[in-house]
Amino acid sequence: MTGDPILRPMGSKEQVLAAVRGAIKDAVAPQVPRTYTSDLGLDRAGLVELFAERVGDYRAEVQVIDRAELSRVIGKVLADRRIRSAVVPDDLDPGWLTTVTSRVVRDAPYLTPKDLDQIDGVITGSAVGIALTGTIVLDGGPLQGRRAITLIPDTHLCVVAADDIVGTVPEAVSRLDAGRPLTWISGPSATSDIELDRVEGVHGPRNLVVLITT
Amino acid sequence: MAKTDSTLHPRPGVAFLGMPAFTEAAHIALGDDQLRRNLGRATRTIRDKRKRSVAELDDWQDLRTAAAMIKDRTLADLDRHLEQFEAAATAAGAIVHWAADADEAVRISLDIVRAHQASDVIKVKSMATQEIGLNEAFAEEGIHAWETDLAELIVQLGGDTPSHFLVPAIHRNREEIKQIFLDRMGEVGRPAPEDLTDEPRRLAEAARLHLREKFLNTSVGFSGANFAIAETGTLVVLESEGNGRMCLTLPDVLVSVVGIEKILPTFADLEVFMQVLPRSSTAERMNPYTTMWTGVTEGDGPQEMHIILLDNGRTRALADNTGRQALRCIRCSACLNVCPVYERVGGHAYGSVYPGPIGAILNPLLHGVSDEHDAALPYASSLCGACYKACPVKIDIPTVLIEQRAEVVDERADSGRPNAEALAMRIAAWTFADHRRLERAQRLAGRAAPIARHVRRLPGLLGGWTSSRDLPPIPDESFHQWWERTRGAGR
Numbered sequence: 276m277t278g279d280p281i282l283r284p285m286g287s288k289e290q291v292l293a294a295v296r297g298a299i300k301d302a303v304a305p306q307v308p309r310t311y312t313s314d315l316g317l318d319r320a321g322l323v324e325l326f327a328e329r330v331g332d333y334r335a336e337v338q339v340i341d342r343a344e345l346s347r348v349i350g351k352v353l354a355d356r357r358i359r360s361a362v363v364p365d366d367l368d369p370g371w372l373t374t375v376t377s378r379v380v381r382d383a384p385y386l387t388p389k390d391l392d393q394i395d396g397v398i399t400g401s402a403v404g405i406a407l408t409g410t411i412v413l414d415g416g417p418l419q420g421r422r423a424i425t426l427i428p429d430t431h432l433c434v435v436a437a438d439d440i441v442g443t444v445p446e447a448v449s450r451l452d453a454g455r456p457l458t459w460i461s462g463p464s465a466t467s468d469i470e471l472d473r474v475e476g477v478h479g480p481r482n483l484v485v486l487i488t489t
Numbered sequence: 490m491a492k493t494d495s496t497l498h499p500r501p502g503v504a505f506l507g508m509p510a511f512t513e514a515a516h517i518a519l520g521d522d523q524l525r526r527n528l529g530r531a532t533r534t535i536r537d538k539r540k541r542s543v544a545e546l547d548d549w550q551d552l553r554t555a556a557a558m559i560k561d562r563t564l565a566d567l568d569r570h571l572e573q574f575e576a577a578a579t580a581a582g583a584i585v586h587w588a589a590d591a592d593e594a595v596r597i598s599l600d601i602v603r604a605h606q607a608s609d610v611i612k613v614k615s616m617a618t619q620e621i622g623l624n625e626a627f628a629e630e631g632i633h634a635w636e637t638d639l640a641e642l643i644v645q646l647g648g649d650t651p652s653h654f655l656v657p658a659i660h661r662n663r664e665e666i667k668q669i670f671l672d673r674m675g676e677v678g679r680p681a682p683e684d685l686t687d688e689p690r691r692l693a694e695a696a697r698l699h700l701r702e703k704f705l706n707t708s709v710g711f712s713g714a715n716f717a718i719a720e721t722g723t724l725v726v727l728e729s730e731g732n733g734r735m736c737l738t739l740p741d742v743l744v745s746v747v748g749i750e751k752i753l754p755t756f757a758d759l760e761v762f763m764q765v766l767p768r769s770s771t772a773e774r775m776n777p778y779t780t781m782w783t784g785v786t787e788g789d790g791p792q793e794m795h796i797i798l799l800d801n802g803r804t805r806a807l808a809d810n811t812g813r814q815a816l817r818c819i820r821c822s823a824c825l826n827v828c829p830v831y832e833r834v835g836g837h838a839y840g841s842v843y844p845g846p847i848g849a850i851l852n853p854l855l856h857g858v859s860d861e862h863d864a865a866l867p868y869a870s871s872l873c874g875a876c877y878k879a880c881p882v883k884i885d886i887p888t889v890l891i892e893q894r895a896e897v898v899d900e901r902a903d904s905g906r907p908n909a910e911a912l913a914m915r916i917a918a919w920t921f922a923d924h925r926r927l928e929r930a931q932r933l934a935g936r937a938a939p940i941a942r943h944v945r946r947l948p949g950l951l952g953g954w955t956s957s958r959d960l961p962p963i964p965d966e967s968f969h970q971w972w973e974r975t976r977g978a979g980r
Binding site for chain 1: 512527529530534546547548551552554555559561562564565566567568571572575581585587589593637639640643656657658659661662666685689690692694695696697700701704705720721723730731732735736737739747749757759760761763764766767771773774775776777778779780781782783786788789790798800804805808813902930951964
């Protein structure tokens with residue numbers, strides 16, 4: 276056997292597995308009763324309403340808008356928030372940016388983390404919204420880009436299509452592909468580490484703007 | 490100014506070496522008013538919040554049962570799940586290592602860091618890396634391990650150890666935190682702004698600026714994992730601040746230290762745990778950020794991914810038919826927040842990275858009870874059962890505690906050490922067996938009473954009974970003597 280422990284990690288696998296087998300020889304695997312709720316029984320409008328309310332509870336800015344208004348609203352949000360520069364994934368629909376006056380930087384070729392640190396905002400789509408918990412899931416798929424772009428800039432403007440909103444966590448999990456890098460986002464970055472006071476904004480984007488398109 | 494006793498805020502180290510055993514440490518903690526105020530306020534707040542968050546779900550009990558049974562099912566077949574996890578993670582481009590104990594996990598970690606000639610690593614809060622003493626081992630080798638969770642940063646800069654899973658600096662108030670930032674940040678990187686106030690928003694901003702420099706310049710990241718999915722090889726980290734996303738996304742190399750009990754069989758099982766964990770820990774519907782990743786994704790995140798599967802006593806706990814359920818634990822800290830003992834003494838008194846009710850059972854399960862530290866822990870409870878009720882994976886902590894107390898007594902009997910409790914019980918049995926002996930004993934006690942009034946603590950193991958309550962005064966006359974003297978007088 277060759278010596279490099281990093282390339283040939285044999286370690287104590289057999290020892291640990293033997294100890295596990297010895298420890299569980301009398302253990303019986305129980306059945307798992309899955310009697311919890313998987314469906315809220317809400318229609319599309321009900322899901323959108325609940326999702327908007329729950330995202331808002333995290334002190335994110337939420338707007339429910341008509342798809343046709345998207346580019347106008349994006350331009351206005353960036354202007355109102357004085358976002359001078361915004362990064363977008365390379366496949367972002369140019370139609371979203373027609374009224375944007377901020378400097379737009381495509382993430383192609385990939386920007387370095389230090390480049391991203393000089394940019395104010397990021398605009399992306401999303402994969403799934405969860406109404407009950409006010410959660411957005413990004414999976415690196417269309418309109419979302421890689422993980423670093425939604426992490427380093429201070430303002431994340433995220434577009435969620437009403438059709439992508441589900442009611443519950445089980446519904447969301449069943450739609451996701453574990454093979455993709457997944458980021459679940461519920462409100463802006465926050466901490467409760469100082470006397471359990473919730474403070475928005477530590478390392479991730481301190482501002483989250485969610486546009487729900489119907 | 491807060492009283493901070495050096496024995497209570499120990500320097501970091503494996504198993505908090507040099508800490509007094511629970512009974513003594515609890516005494517020190519009880520004397521620290523500031524600590525009790527900080528803890529009382531924090532645990533009260535989070536308790537109320539958790540209750541509301543859980544009440545919102547009609548199916549909470551169904552979720553708890555499902556979570557407990559998924560964990561039991563996984564543990565009953567853990568060898569198969571571990572091998573499946575290794576195969577799936579390897580196929581996705583991760584390098585899987587196995588560590589039988591803390592030393593081996595540290596050695597593997599050091600080898601990886603040295604292979605990349607890194608002098609600094611960034612870390613997202615991880616109980617497993619605390620358990621193996623990674624930061625201290627790195628420091629000895631001249632490698633800086635930077636904690637990036639706000640509370641961990643407070644703890645690290647303050648030269649202290651965590652006292653809670655979720656809010657490790659729960660024992661520090663905002664004024665203390667401000668002072669730690671002002672005094673220490675400049676020594677290790679970007680200093681805190683000179684006009685820093687104790688406003689939480691300003692303190693968080695100071696941490697953001699201080700750590701951003703490290704996130705952008707460090708090429709090796711370390712993490713633990715909340716869950717590891719056997720079916721897909723996926724790892725899952727839940728967090729709030731975004732420091733986790735930074736550590737899991739920006740470095741070139743990522744090393745995740747994962748206890749072997751973190752396995753869940755399928756990706757679909759997350760539908761249960763992504764509900765029970767956030768509501769039980771931060772008491773939110775969902776924590777701000779969760780990252781789920783599988784091996785290496787080209788062009789997105791670290792391109793070299795190591796996973797260290799850690800035993801370090803877990804198979805010892807697994808072999809205990811009653812105690813095995815402690816390995817269901819998802820480190821939510823709900824049991825700490827509801828525990829009347831924890832609320833009063835804080836996390837440091839437990840002398841371990843795993844404090845509170847779960848720590849009281851987990852430490853003896855992982856290490857046995859031959860050490861006086863571990864032997865004291867099963868007694869760090871009033872057996873009120875609040876922990877069991879709050880536990881999202883239904884760990885019956887009181888039952889495990891009682892079994893462990895029996896084990897401690899047996900251990901002492903086996904070791905042939907004089908056992909004050911057993912001796913006292915034998916004397917009591919002999920005394921009570923004959924009423925003349927009892928009367929004699931009572932007369933003796935009555936005569937000793939003037940002295941005993943000044944006795945507040947009993948010596949030896951009996952001290953456990955009197956360490957947190959005062960010895961009641963012994964009356965000059967026993968009930969029996971009074972009855973003899975006054976019988977008939979009242980008729």
